[in-house]
Each structure stands twice: as structure tokens, then as C-alpha cells.
Amino acid sequence: MLNGYAGTILRIDLTNEKIEKQPLPAELAENFIGGRGFVAKTLFDELPAGADPLGPENLFIAASGPLSGQFMPASGKTHFGCKSPATGGYGDSNLGGHFGPALKYAGYDMMILTGRAAVPSMIVIEDEKVTLEPAGDLWGMGSLSAETRLKAEMGEDFQILTIGPAGENGIAFACITHDFGRQAGRVGIGSVLGSKNIKAVAVKGTGSIPVNDPKALLEEGKRAYRDVRAKPGFTGWTPEGTAGITDWVTRVGALPTKNFQTSYWDRHAKINGAAILRELKITDKGCYCCPTPCGKYGKAKTGLGEVYVEGPEFETISLLGSNCLIDEISEIAYANYVCDELGLDTISAGVVCSWAIECYEKGLLDREAIGKDVQFGDLASVVHLLECIARREGVGDLLAGGVKSAAQKLGQGSEAFAIHVKGLEWSGYECRNAPGMMLAYMTSDIGAHHARAWVLGHDLAGSSGSVHDLISSEGEAEPLPKSEVVGRAANVIASQHLRPLFDLLGICRLQFMELGFEVEHYERLYEVVTGRRMSWEEMLSVSEKVWQLTRSISAREIPGFGRSWDYPPERLMGEPVPDGPNQGHCITRKEVDILLDEYYAMRGWDANGIPKAETLRQFGLEEIAAGMDNWACHRAA
Numbered sequence: 137m138l139n140g141y142a143g144t145i146l147r148i149d150l151t152n153e154k155i156e157k158q159p160l161p162a163e164l165a166e167n168f169i170g171g172r173g174f175v176a177k178t179l180f181d182e183l184p185a186g187a188d189p190l191g192p193e194n195l196f197i198a199a200s201g202p203l204s205g206q207f208m209p210a211s212g213k214t215h216f217g218c219k220s221p222a223t224g225g226y227g228d229s230n231l232g233g234h235f236g237p238a239l240k241y242a243g244y245d246m247m248i249l250t251g252r253a254a255v256p257s258m259i260v261i262e263d264e265k266v267t268l269e270p271a272g273d274l275w276g277m278g279s280l281s282a283e284t285r286l287k288a289e290m291g292e293d294f295q296i297l298t299i300g301p302a303g304e305n306g307i308a309f310a311c312i313t314h315d316f317g318r319q320a321g322r323v324g325i326g327s328v329l330g331s332k333n334i335k336a337v338a339v340k341g342t343g344s345i346p347v348n349d350p351k352a353l354l355e356e357g358k359r360a361y362r363d364v365r366a367k368p369g370f371t372g373w374t375p376e377g378t379a380g381i382t383d384w385v386t387r388v389g390a391l392p393t394k395n396f397q398t399s400y401w402d403r404h405a406k407i408n409g410a411a412i413l414r415e416l417k418i419t420d421k422g423c424y425c426c427p428t429p430c431g432k433y434g435k436a437k438t439g440l441g442e443v444y445v446e447g448p449e450f451e452t453i454s455l456l457g458s459n460c461l462i463d464e465i466s467e468i469a470y471a472n473y474v475c476d477e478l479g480l481d482t483i484s485a486g487v488v489c490s491w492a493i494e495c496y497e498k499g500l501l502d503r504e505a506i507g508k509d510v511q512f513g514d515l516a517s518v519v520h521l522l523e524c525i526a527r528r529e530g531v532g533d534l535l536a537g538g539v540k541s542a543a544q545k546l547g548q549g550s551e552a553f554a555i556h557v558k559g560l561e562w563s564g565y566e567c568r569n570a571p572g573m574m575l576a577y578m579t580s581d582i583g584a585h586h587a588r589a590w591v592l593g594h595d596l597a598g599s600s601g602s603v604h605d606l607i608s609s610e611g612e613a614e615p616l617p618k619s620e621v622v623g624r625a626a627n628v629i630a631s632q633h634l635r636p637l638f639d640l641l642g643i644c645r646l647q648f649m650e651l652g653f654e655v656e657h658y659e660r661l662y663e664v665v666t667g668r669r670m671s672w673e674e675m676l677s678v679s680e681k682v683w684q685l686t687r688s689i690s691a692r693e694i695p696g697f698g699r700s701w702d703y704p705p706e707r708l709m710g711e712p713v714p715d716g717p718n719q720g721h722c723i724t725r726k727e728v729d730i731l732l733d734e735y736y737a738m739r740g741w742d743a744n745g746i747p748k749a750e751t752l753r754q755f756g757l758e759e760i761a762a763g764m765d766n767w768a769c770h771r772a773a
């Protein structure tokens with residue numbers, strides 16, 4: 137018995153309809169903790185090298201962590217992993233809600249799907265009873281609609297994951313939806329579930345999880361809730377949730393605007409957290425055991441219709457809002473709803489739509505290609521594009537692979553303003569005046585995603601007071617001073633270990649990040665739950681090991697993988713910001729290379745960004761080091 141864990145891995149071979157249960161290996165729990173750690177280790181060990189991301193050989197993994205489902209604040213996170221259809225490399229995404237705890241209460245720490253079901257199906261888990269059931273009548277249905285129907289038929293006790301038409305149609309930015317508005321949005325994880333012919337997973341768990349010291353957990357859990365509630369930011373942060381950051385991001389000139397053409401929008405006050413309270417919000421909505429419910433459930437009335445929707449949170453506001461020049465919060469919420477129902481990640485969807493509209497403005501895509509005249513600031517244009525994409529109709533087929541793939545197909549210079557790294561569309565912070573944050577996006581292991589590392593605040597509080605002083609806006613930029621490069625690379629690396637650590641434990645990071653909830657709580661809770669003492673530093677070193685592992689997976693899977701995969705798009709690497717607080721600022725290719733040189737050296741990677749064998753051995757990853765000569769990164773793309 138492993139305290140803190142359900143103790144079983146559920147494996148379903150969909151091709152052969154074979155369901156197996158195996159004990160969770162103690163060394164997996166001890167060496168990789170859970171969640172993202174389980175996902176990365178399993179992918180490295182079991183994914184056939186060179187697998188087609190949408191082929192039956194890819195794995196779909198769902199994993200919780202030792203603190204998931206425990207009596208403590210915000211313990212409801214579930215991590216999902218696969219070879220990403222967006223990047224071709226390592227992919228993971230997570231969601232809150234209640235699925236992970238339910239899976240654990242049903243008896244499983246991890247579910248691994250392989251193969252492909254013969255017909256559209258759903259997986260039903262009711263404690264030890266696991267069945268694969270036909271779901272042809274759900275196929276084609278929206279994600280929210282399918283969840284509504286399944287809840288009505290199966291009962292509220294089931295926690296349900298669904299995909300929408302986008303996941304069924306192999307869209308590279310299809311998401312998984314749960315709890316009517318919680319998404320595992322990134323890397324195309326919804327398409328991987330769809331490629332396995334799985335429309336939904338429903339789980340009901342009524343068991344319990346062994347805990348080393350239940351009495352101490354009760355005390356520590358109560359203390360943790362008391363301490364969260366006593367934090368100075370407790371009452372201020374929750375009402376607006378992540379949308380509350382919109383004004384600050386605008387003020388510092390980091391708000392993606394008009395397909396990242398600029399980073400400031402004077403209409404931000406129409407789409408900020410206050411606008412949500414004023415125009416949309418009905419109630420707060422939170423995940424399992426969360427004392428700070430950041431979800432905002434509301435009603436949006438627009439010219440296209442009225443919808444009930446959870447959101448928009450900040451990322452959606454920035455990518456479907458300012459980045460598409462939609463300046464009505466109700467319209468952003470409507471586009472959010474359309475994405476949720478179609479099963480599209482709102483971040484990638486916003487970037488893809490804004491790229492397509494810019495192509496139209498530049499005459500690279502015409503009315504015939506798109507199916508209608510489109511323009512920035514027009515909700516109907518965005519909704520038209522979203523519906524085409526999810527169903528691969530018309531221009532949707534071009535856009536289905538994401539912005540990198542679409543730009544490669546269209547050419548004509550459109551790659552310069554396709555805003556992504558590694559094929560994953562850029563999330564909500566424009567960084568031409570924030571070298572550290574730019575480096576964080578460049579080196580994120582899944583592609584351009586803010587949740588891996590967030591150092592924007594540190595960038596702005598740099599030793600010289602402002603990043604404005606670090607980069608010349610004219611001609612050949614001054615290289616960043618060495619001390620600044622080292623500081624920024626070190627900060628990015630530290631953040632890349634810190635944020636994903638919460639994904640190992642199976643809990644939400646926002647109480648720590650937003651309210652300053654102390655790490656001692658997590659150390660103590662981990663100890664009373666598992667019976668093992670692990671300092672925060674020791675946990676961070678596991679997170680660092682997982683970072684080496686995820687980079688290795690991409691190096692193994694992607695032909696030609698290396699430094700060129702870490703570059704930002706041309707728009708963000710040489711095109712100065714045209715207006716706003718950061719007017720004239722940009723980062724040059726030379727500076728990008730200086731940052732990468734330092735980052736790779738600190739990581740123990742070679743000059744091309746590939747982990748060195750001795751580095752992998754340092755982390756006990758000998759078996760990985762042994763096979764690295766065969767990695768695809770050594771072959772031409």
C-alpha cells in the first residue's frame with residue numbers, strides 16, 4: 137500500500153478491448169511523485185519512437201498526484217499527456233474540476249489508453265467496474281452538450297470528460313472539457329482522445345485513499361484553509377479571478393493586440409475583470425476543495441445569441457479579445473462558449489483566428505478562401521472561423537493544424553506573423569520588452585505556454601529598474617549585459633521547476649502564486665499524506681529531472697529538433713512594438729541567441745539545446761542517456 141496513492145494503474149487497449157489493472161510501482165511514485173512526472177516517465181518508456189500523434193500507437197495518459205483528492209486547498213488537478221499533434225514532441229495539459237479526485241476514489245492514479253476503438257465509444261469507470269461503451273449517438277455533439285446529456289443520463293455523481301467536434305476531427309488545438317468549462321486546453325490533447333475514437337470518459341469513485349496519518353491530515357488541512365483565508369489577497373483576488381490581471385498587463389505593455397502587432401490596447405477597461413463583474417458574472421465557480429474559486433460563471437448576451445458560460449479568464453480575454461480586437465466582454469464570452477462547445481483551446485483559437493484575419497487584410501487569403509469577408513473586431517468573423525476549423529470546412533482545413541502548419545502551407549511571408557513556438561500558439565503575454573519572459577516562452581517544453589514559467593514581474597523589476605534600459609530600439613541592439621542574461625536565464629529555470637511542481641503533486645498553484653501560500657504547508661501535507669519527508673528543494677529537484685525528461689522526449693521524437701525550435705516568430709524577434717508603453721522596443725535574433733546560450737549552458741545541454749549524456753546521468757536517467765544516439769533530433773527535418 138502506497139500512502140497518498142490509489143495504488144493502481146488502469147490500462148485500456150482500445151483496439152483489443154482489453155482492460156488491465158496493475159499495481160502502481162513504488163519507485164515511480166518515489167522518483168516522479170505523480171501527475172506530470174508520471175506522464176513524462178510513461179511517455180518516455182512506452183511511446184513507440186516516431187509514433188504518429190493521431191495514430192493508435194500514441195498514448196493518452198491521465199494522471200493525478202499524491203495530493204489530489206486530499207483534504208487540503210485546491211487539490212483537484214488532473215494531468216494529461218501524449219505526443220502532441222501540435223508540436224510532434226512532448227505534450228501535456230491539465231485541468232481542475234473534480235475528475236482527478238474521482239479517478240483516485242475509483243481506485244486509479246493513472247489511466248493509460250492505447251490503440252483505437254473500432255467505433256465511437258466512451259469509457260465508463262465505476263469503482264472497479266470499467267467498461268467501454270458505444271457512443272455513436274454522442275459523436276458530432278458539442279463538448280458541453282455531451283456532458284449535459286451524460287450527466288442527465290448517468291447522474292451527477294459521475295465526473296465526465298468530453299471532446300467536441302474539434303477533437304473528433306483531429307484539430308491540432310482541440311481540448312478536453314470537464315465540469316462545463318474546465319479545459320485541458322493545450323497541445324491538442326482532445327484530438328488524441330478523438331483519434332482513439334473516445335468521445336467521453338465518465339468516472340464515479342466511492343472508495344478512499346490510504347493516508348499515512350489521517351488525524352494529522354485533518355489538522356494540517358484545517359490549518360491550510362485557515363492560512364489561505366487569512367492571506368491579504370484572499371478577498372481581493374477571487375471576485376475577478378485571473379481576469380483581474382488585464383489592466384496590469386496592459387499598463388506594462390504586454391497585452392497581445394491585433395495578432396501581436398502591438399502590446400497595448402486603450403480599450404482594455406471594456407474587457408477586464410471589472411467588466412466581467414459588471415456585465416456577465418452570476419456566480420463564482422471553483423474546483424475540488426478550492427477556497428479561492430477563480431471560475432466566473434455568467435450569461436453573455438450578444439447579437440449572435442445568449443449563452444451561459446464559464447469564463448472568460450485572462451488568457452481567453454487576451455487571445456480572443458484584444459488579439460482579435462473584440463472589445464465587448466460579452467462577445468469574448470460568447471466566443472469562449474463557442475470554443476468550449478466545439479472543443480477548441482481558446483488560446484490557440486485566438487491566435488489562429490487573428491492570423492487568418494491578418495492574412496485576409498494583407499490579401500493572402502481572400503473572401504473565396506475564407507468563405508466570407510472577415511475583419512478584426514468582428515465577433516461574426518471569429519465565430520465563422522472557429523466553426524470552419526472545428527469541422528475542417530473550407531479554410532478550416534488549412535487552419536486545422538494550427539498557425540505554424542497553416543503558415544507553412546500558405547507561405548507568402550505569413551510565417552513571420554504566425555505567433556507560436558514549436559508549433560504551439562503563444563499564450564497571453566507579449567514580451568518584446570521582457571527578455572526573461574520571452575526566454576520562458578521559447579524554452580517551454582510544450583511550446584509557447586505561460587504556465588511553465590512566468591517571470592514577467594521579475595523582468596519589469598530588473599536590476600536597472602526597467603527592461604527599457606536593457607535593449608536598444610534602433611539598429612543593431614546592444615547585447616544584454618552578461619549579468620542580466622545570467623539573471624534572466626536563472627530565473628526562467630527556477631520558475632520552470634517551481635510552477636510544474638504543482639503539476640507533479642496534483643494541486644493548483646494559484647494559492648501559492650497569487651496569495652503567497654507558504655511552501656511549508658505543502659511539505660507538511662505531503663509528509664502526513666505519504667509518510668515520506670521531502671523538502672521543497674528535493675521536490676524541485678524532481679521537477680528539474682522531469683524537465684530533462686520532457687526535453688529528451690521532444691529530442692527523441694522530432695527530426696532536426698534543437699535551437700531553431702526555440703526561436704520566437706519573426707514578428708517578436710525584430711519587429712519593434714509600434715505604440716504603447718513599449719513603443720520601439722524589440723528583441724533581436726542576436727539577443728535571443730545570447731539568452732539561449734546561457735540557458736542551455738545552465739541546463740547542461742549542448743549548444744543546440746540537446747541534453748548532454750552526463751547531465752541525464754546526473755539525474756539518474758541513465759537508460760535515457762544510453763539511447764540518445766538514435767534520437768530523431770540527429771536526423772534532418
Ligand code: SF4
Pocket residue numbers: 210211212232233421422423424426427428429430431644645646647
Ligand atoms: Fe480551480 Fe481556480 Fe481554485 Fe485553482 S484557484 S483550484 S483553477 S478554481
